Amino acid sequence: MGSQASAPVMSAPQAAPRRQRPPLLVVGIFIFLGSELMFFGSLFATYFTLRADARVWPPPDIELAPLWRATLFTLVLVASSFTMQAADRAIKRGNVSAMRRWIWLTFAMGIIFLCGQFWDYFTANFGIETNAYGSAFYTMTGFHSLHVIAGLVVMLIVLGRSARHVYDEHEHAAVEAATYYWHFVDVVWVGLFSVLFLLK
Secondary structure, rough: OOOOOOOOOOOOOOOOOOOOOOOOOHHHHHHHHHHHHHHHHHHHHHHHHHHHHOOOOOOOOOOOOOOOHHHHHHHHHHHHHHHHHHHHHHHHOOHHHHHHHHHHHHHHHHHHHHHHHHHHHHHHHOOOOOHHHHHHHHHHHHHHHHHHHHHHHHHHHHHHHOOOOOOOOOOOOOHHHHHHHHHHHHHHHHHHHHHHHHOO
């Protein structure tokens, strides 16, 4: 009998690598920020509607904070976005201590910004009830300040949980979500600063 040719051995197909899905907490924060974007969008729309209906805007008796002071505190808040991003990068490398240092620095910069905001409130010559401009100014900046405070509270929660060693290079969804939230707070303020202090 002639020798039979051996059939080629077929290797089992390798399983395709599974795509890593983003954590549900991160997905949730994006959905939440989408709703917040619409909320602030409505505030901006209200502001521009009031501006379009006014003959003079802002009213001549309105005295805003000096531009240099508003710019200074704006730069502090913008810089805090970079420090928060540094905290996110640190935990993704597994460096918890560096993450904590960067978050504490971000927290301090957020407090400095709030101090500047309340300084403006206490020295302004108009209130929320003075006129339409005052109502728009305090509503827009007030809601933003509440979001800054919420971000600071979230940072304290993250710092408290990090003391229990719940974050590492694999488990850091809460830090990532807090970072995205803080970036959103900063971007909204850049828009507010541009509209309230730069756009005349």
